[in-house]
Amino acid sequence: MSQQKKSEGSGHGAQSRAAAASALFQVLEKGESLSAALPYATSKLPDADKRLASAISYGVLRVLPSLNRLVGAKLDKPLKGKLKVLHYLLLVGAYQLYCQRIKDHAAVSATVEAARILGKRNHKGLVNGILRQLLREAPSADDSHQRELPCDSMQNHPRWLFDAINNDHPEHADNILAENNTHPPMWLRVNERFSTRDDYLRQLQDSDIAATADASAINAIQLHAPCPVEKLPGFARGHVSVQDRSAQLAADFLNVNAAHRVLDCCAAPGGKLLHLLERHSFEQPVQAIDIDPKRLERVGENLERAGLSAVIHCADVATTNDWWDGEQFDRILLDAPCSATGVIRRHPDIKWLRRAEDISELAKLQKQILSSLWPLLKPGGELLYATCSILRQENQTQIESFLQQQSGASLIPITAEHDTLQLLPGQYGGDGFFYARLKKAQ
Numbered sequence: 266m267s268q269q270k271k272s273e274g275s276g277h278g279a280q281s282r283a284a285a286a287s288a289l290f291q292v293l294e295k296g297e298s299l300s301a302a303l304p305y306a307t308s309k310l311p312d313a314d315k316r317l318a319s320a321i322s323y324g325v326l327r328v329l330p331s332l333n334r335l336v337g338a339k340l341d342k343p344l345k346g347k348l349k350v351l352h353y354l355l356l357v358g359a360y361q362l363y364c365q366r367i368k369d370h371a372a373v374s375a376t377v378e379a380a381r382i383l384g385k386r387n388h389k390g391l392v393n394g395i396l397r398q399l400l401r402e403a404p405s406a407d408d409s410h411q412r413e414l415p416c417d418s419m420q421n422h423p424r425w426l427f428d429a430i431n432n433d434h435p436e437h438a439d440n441i442l443a444e445n446n447t448h449p450p451m452w453l454r455v456n457e458r459f460s461t462r463d464d465y466l467r468q469l470q471d472s473d474i475a476a477t478a479d480a481s482a483i484n485a486i487q488l489h490a491p492c493p494v495e496k497l498p499g500f501a502r503g504h505v506s507v508q509d510r511s512a513q514l515a516a517d518f519l520n521v522n523a524a525h526r527v528l529d530c531c532a533a534p535g536g537k538l539l540h541l542l543e544r545h546s547f548e549q550p551v552q553a554i555d556i557d558p559k560r561l562e563r564v565g566e567n568l569e570r571a572g573l574s575a576v577i578h579c580a581d582v583a584t585t586n587d588w589w590d591g592e593q594f595d596r597i598l599l600d601a602p603c604s605a606t607g608v609i610r611r612h613p614d615i616k617w618l619r620r621a622e623d624i625s626e627l628a629k630l631q632k633q634i635l636s637s638l639w640p641l642l643k644p645g646g647e648l649l650y651a652t653c654s655i656l657r658q659e660n661q662t663q664i665e666s667f668l669q670q671q672s673g674a675s676l677i678p679i680t681a682e683h684d685t686l687q688l689l690p691g692q693y694g695g696d697g698f699f700y701a702r703l704k705k706a707q
């Protein structure tokens with residue numbers, strides 16, 4: 266839970282509550298992602314208010330059904346139309362009372378004042394009345410000023426996802442559901458062109474940043490507490506990047522060397538691409554493709570920060586005639602578009618934006634991309650299929666059906682025990698990820 270100061274002046278911080286309510290409205294009513302809605306809603310706020318609005322909106326999305334139930338029970342009739350934003354403001358208020366270390370009176374007054382900022386001055390009494398009712402009925406806070414939220418039988422997941430997780434991972438379902446509602450750790454990837462991981466750990470120690478090296482992802486460091494990137498030694502010069510440890514395994518599994526001709530599909534914002542470039546001085550430029558021009562701008566920025574380069578195509582990867590020069594690749598990394606159900610800890614909006622029917626659509630798209638790319642692989646070449654999904658349909662089932670259709674394709678086992686690798690959220694501290702190494706017959 267957030268580490269806000271316990272006391273705030275009356276009404277102080279109302280802007281951050283109003284911004285959180287607006288961002289939540291955009292996500293839950295308009296289907297926008299929180300990572301797009303939040304910067305817009307908080308663009309005019311000072312950094313401290315931005316951080317508070319972010320902590321509140323991410324937090325609300327983690328426990329949305331529990332908060333909806335609390336607030337819904339206090340409303341005579343649902344808030345609709347132009348008043349709907351007040352529903353989200355009430356969730357913002359309830360979240361502070363239950364889940365944040367903010368004094369009750371400060372939380373209530375700032376939230377009531379936020380109603381005015383949202384243009385609902387006449388409804389300040391309603392917000393005040395409901396938050397005070399919640400306070401009267403709330404269990405008293407413990408020493409750390411935390412109240413326990415009423416339980417939700419699906420651990421604050423939508424029914425379809427709760428069922429899919431239980432179906433695909435019956436033994437681990439409880440753990441996955443609980444992990445999905447936690448705050449993920451911050452992981453770094455050390456750029457081995459500038460320092461060894463041990464050297465970088467010493468630099469972190471000198472900067473009073475506590476961290477631990479990962480046991481198997483050889484460039485990965487887990488910070489004991491999140492830290493603004495500006496405080497990381499050498500961040501601006503590309504000495505280190507932020508990347509989850511599960512994602513860092515791609516650079517190992519691709520089994521690449523400097524002589525290989527390499528294609529990175531679905532490359533933006535460039536995390537795995539940069540990792541490859543940091544590790545190898547390729548004889549031919551790596552080619553990277555993504556369909557989203559905005560996200561490709563981030564690839565450009567990241568390459569520039571690290572002083573590295575690649576050939577970038579903005580294209581639909583499946584329409585190979587539009588961008589392929591006809592020369593096959595030794596290695597293809599396909600970080601396929603997916604449900605992102607492995608990274609719900611980082612993006613809790615995924616729980617509410619994804620629909621059950623999206624999964625079949627995504628599986629169709631993945632299948633189409635895989636079969637369009639296969640002819641681009643040299644005989645004897647390898648394609649690494651990766652997703653940040655934990656759903657079988659996008660992962661094991663997808664690969665099994667590909668292997669049935671492509672007689673020249675076989676699996677190279679990822680580890681001695683596993684043909685493919687399904688990492689679950691929180692496993693080794695990392696995100697949920699899937700990897701399969703496909704080899705093309707000679």
Ligand SMILES: C[S@@+](CC[C@H](N)C(=O)[O-])C[C@H]1O[C@@H](n2cnc3c(N)ncnc32)[C@H](O)[C@@H]1O
Nearest residue numbers: 531532534535536537555556557581582600602
């Ligand atoms: C999981 S993200 C990739 C993350 C990236 N590999 C990294 O390590 O930073 C998936 C990407 O697929 C891209 N994408 C989705 N459909 C695509 C398509 N048909 N062709 C090319 N890129 C696509 C999205 O724009 C998105 O950037």
